[in-house]
Each structure stands twice: as C-alpha cells, then as structure tokens.
Amino acid sequence: xxxxxxxxxxxVQAGDSLTLSCIASGVGVSRAxxxxxxxxxxxxxxxxxxxxxxxxxxxxxxxxxxxxTISRETDRNTVLTLEMNSLEPEDTAAYxxxxxxxxxxxxxxxxxxxxxxxxxQVTVSA
Numbered sequence: 001x002x003x004x005x006x007x008x009x010x011x012v013q014a015g016d017s018l019t020l021s022c023i024a025s026g027v028g029v030s031r032a033x034x035x036x037x038x039x040x041x042x043x044x045x046x047x048x049x050x051x052x053x054x055x056x057x058x059x060x061x062x063x064x065x066x067x068x069t070i071s072r073e074t075d076r077n078t079v080l081t082l083e084m085n086s087l088e089p090e091d092t093a094a095y096x097x098x099x100x101x102x103x104x105x106x107x108x109x110x111x112x113x114x115x116x117x118x119x120x121q122v123t124v125s126a
Contacts, residue, residue: 002026002115004097009120016087016124022080022097022117029115030074031102036082037110038093038122045110048095049082052106059106063090087124094119 008020024034035050049060049070058070069083080097098113100106107113 002029002032002099004099004115004117006095006097006117006120009095009122011123011125012087013125014088017083017085018087018122019084020082020095020097020120020122024078024080024097024099026115028102029099030078032099033104033106034072034078034080034100035098035106035113036070036080036095037098037113038091038095039119040093043093045096046093047108047110050106050108051080053103057106059108084122087122089124089126092122092124094121 003025006022012018031053033052036048037045038048039045047061051058051070051072055072067086072080096119097117099115
C-alpha cells in the first residue's frame, strides 16, 4: 500500500515563494514516477510537474514557465518536493501529490495515476 502525505501549503502574497513536500511510503514507491497536480474550485485537476523514478527526467505544465522545480530524494521514504517561485494569484489551488506503479511511464492526465495524497492548499493573494 502506497501512502502519500503532502505538506507546505499556505497563504502567501504574489511574488512570494513556497515549497511543498510529499512524503511517500510503501512498497515500490522509490521506483515509481511521481507528480504534482493542482485543482482550483470549479476546474479540472491540472498537471503541474512530474519526475521519473531515477530523478533524471522532469517535465512541467506550460503555465509553470520556469517558476517551479520538482525534485525527489529517497532514504527510508521518498520525499517529493515542489519549489514554487514568483507565485501568482492564478496559482491558487489545492495541490496534490501523485504516484504510479513502479517503472510506469509519466502521464500528463490525472486518471492513470493510482495513488494520491489528500492535498495541500496554496492561496496566493494579489
């Protein structure tokens, strides 16, 4: 069983930075691709960033525009991090950590991702 627990959300002002973390535990998660998605009220869940299990391939949603960085580190558990800079009010959403099965491919839509965290809220004021 894979468990994902996000933290780090909060209320910030436009232009500020914020770092989200996701602690992933469970069999095989260290060999699984992981991603961040976000969902604003009334909108579909949106791809933010993903990283392969090795950590050598990363990709971002078009709206990121070099403002965010995804990374991962594995010790006893796997910690997925999303560093967000130059935040804008449009970045306001619940941010979710996701994982697939070991060695699966990265998907840019939410449905293939099998495991999800509970989400952490990011609110950016103008």
